[in-house]
Amino acid sequence: MSERDDEEREFDLRWADGAEHKEPSARARMLAARWKENPPGPVPFRPDPEHRRSRHRHRSPWMSAALVLGIVAAVILLLGYLEFRAPF
Incomplete structure (x- = not known):
């Protein structure tokens, strides 16, 4: 790519970024059309703590x-045992 092409490309990006109206993405247009007919219900930011506890065990x-730490200690002991038993 020549230096002239780089300058033109940079100019095009600045021109595009400075546009007054930006067209929404296809997904945004699809969701806007869907929600126009059937708006989504409210969704809480975080679920209720009671609901979360019932789904997962509380640990x-x-x-x-x-x-x-117990698993790491068991692996270290197992490796030490295998090294101790290995013939020289």
Whole structure:
């Protein structure tokens, strides 16, 4: 690409960015048409805490950390045991 093409391309990008009216994307147009006939209902930002608990088991962050550390310790012990038993 020549230097002249780069300058023209940069000019075109600046011209396009400075446009007063920007056409919405196809998805935005599709959703606007769909919502015009059937608007979506309100959606809460976060679900109710009771609803979340009923779907997932409640586990303390300490339990998760202890589980991870226990697995790491078990792997270290297993590798040490295998190294100890390996013939020289």
